[in-house]
Amino acid sequence: MTMNDKAQHAWQAYQDADCLYNEQQIQQALDNMAAEITGKLADKNPLVLSVMNGGLITAGQLLPRCPFPLEMGYLHATRYNNSTEGGELEWLVKPPCDLSGRTVLIVDDIHDVGATLQAIVEACQQAGAAAVYCAVLVNKVHDRKVEMRADFVGLNVEDRYIFGCGMDYNGYLRNLPALYAMKEE
Secondary structure (H helix, E strand, C coil): CCHHHHHHHHHHHHHHCEEEECHHHHHHHHHHHHHHHHHHHCCCCCEEEEEECHHHHHHHHHHHHCCCCCEEEEEEEECCCCCCCCCCCEEEECCCCCCCCCEEEEEEEEECCCHHHHHHHHHHHHCCCCEEEEEEEEEECCCCCCCCCCCEEEEEECCCCEEECCECECCECCCCCCEEECCCC
């Protein structure tokens, strides 16, 4: 499949998709998350690590709503690698700075099974972080999760393949301002 074919396939998926949450609902969820995060972490001098690529969109909209001093960085760990099915965890960029004694906030787009987030949290703890929190725009509701929960959640969604707001469809459509699910067959 060529790049143009992949783009056309993504466009068709978008055209056929169900909108689960519109842009206004996404913005309200981000406001609510920011208020919770501010209440919990404003006095903790947190280091916020965005999980690339999906967490970039969430972090970029969430952090300006958090009116307190914080440091930012990123990491890149993936199980999907522009695919629609998860595989083994692959570290592309580990946390770039010293985490010793720090309060760390991991920001990602989705908590699905949680294997990626759990591995990231464990890596931060092993690197000496004093506390590690997770913020996700979307929590997928199902019974296949690992033993971890996100501390700050914007929205809960049913167990469908979703995209938009940082989540991709074969590498495309992360940029959509609303949250969509593939049509059920």
